[in-house]
Amino acid sequence: MTVLENEAETAHKQGAMRLVAAPMLLLTLAIAGYFLFPDNLALLTRIIAISLLVLSIDLVTGICGVATLGQAAMFGAGAYAAGIGAAHFGITDPLAMTVVGAFGGALAGLLSGLVMLRAHGLPQLVLSIAVVHLFHEAANKASRWTGGSDGLTGITPSPLLGLFDFDLWGRTAYIYGVFLLLLTFVALRVIVSSPFGMLCRGIGEDATRIEAMGGDVRGTMLKMFVIAGFVAGTGGALGAISTQVVGLDTLSFALSAEALVMLVLGGAGSLYGALTGTVTFMWLEDVISAANPFHWMTIVGALLIAAVLFAPRGLYGAVEELAARIWGRR
């Protein structure tokens, strides 16, 4: 028993070590980004916001195995919740805006889940599209609150912690974004390796088998939808805080689809994959669209096809495989 307890203790410590190592790497990259691209912090902040959306899709698609083309409903709900709170109710504290956005996203996640989990497979995918279109249309119609197709303006976040103004260069927004991403990443790492996370991975592979083990498939997935909504909503709120405007594009099918593409590019099922995919896709988009504003989508498309053909488990999966081959680990 003592051996087991020791072993459990060691596992616990190792887990804690790994839990710290990944955020340290992220932090290093974030700091490098800050100094390497000081004029591009707005782009980096947007990458972080979209990363949260892609991580959210990873929870639902990569972990639970539910393909979705409607995740932007949760992202946009978070953005509008934070934006409306700031523009109409004077909730301009950025932390409060983030919380409002996260809960807005979680609510959207709950609604999406309640609708989508009624079906399986292709009909489910179609429901996800229906959900994001309904959200989009609702925001369009409620223009008194959302500004409709003109977008929601008048969002002026107060200084972060009462100290740091959201400056023109986007430094505060970027640093706040990095903080949010790190916090979310660590929380998701904990959740993914928790008993709940294991159950979700099981559901993703074979839901019937989980049922045959006494697992509550629908309830578990619904919980994951709410968590995913919380994460996506946080991303939406970050977008609202950093750009001080919320447009209907945050609630669009196009964003949902693009984010899913980023996930597949990076490697679904892995949190690192989600981040790798987002950074790669958005950075490429930026570089290529600057070099060739007319045909950049063609180039991105070709790269995507190459990635899917030659790295079916995504870029991160390919790197993992390569590393395994070099160091001979599994």
Place this chain on the structure above:
Amino acid sequence: MNREPVFEAVGLQKNFGGVAVADNITLALYAGDRVALIGPNGAGKTTFVNLVTGNVAPSAGKVRLAGKDVMAESPAMRVRRGLVRTFQLTRLFQRMTVAEHVALAILQREGRTGRLVGNFRAMPNVLAEMREILATLDLSLVADRLVCELGYGQQRLVEIALALALKPKVLLLDEPTAGVPAGETARLESALDQLPPDLAVLMIEHDIDLVFRFARRVVVLDAGAVIFDGQPGDAAASAQVRRVYLGNFTDARHPA
């Protein structure tokens, strides 16, 4: 037998179109039972399991667990009441290790899979139980291997490990040796021998030798109906059983 059955199927009926795939099946299991359910291919053995677990809704009839009618309950609820099955073709999680499979089942049984924090590797009681189950089934050495890296015989053992970790009261084994290479069935058979003595086991099996070694009671199904329920020796002697089933003895070793 004046003890209360842990499991009862009463008049289970299932018709597909005009064909009865389960025809008024009544069957009771008691704690410690070792029953083999046999019958030719297409006799409705797996259908029976699906009806009982709730994966397929019967046209008529009832299932009771420890005297309680469970017809209104979901498959998952029935599992939580102790009715556990294994699958004819193994259904395991290809991207999980053997240890994770067993730990997940233990956590599920204990109602702890809702937890968002913690890791089973840091839970001494889960580890201890997992080790014990893996040791019983000779799987300790492959605990940290992914299931897809194991041979089929070992995957079969993982199915049984999963079932045991759920601490069932009634275990339905759907062809536990199907597809297992001949050299590995001994390991599997000894695992079957070591099942908890008070567990009620219903095994669907085509390997008649195994049936006769394992079962103390045999139920024969033909065209969805029970045509025999009794001692294994009497089954072999029954003319009706011989006619519908035992003729297939020679080619009975293939999975359905």
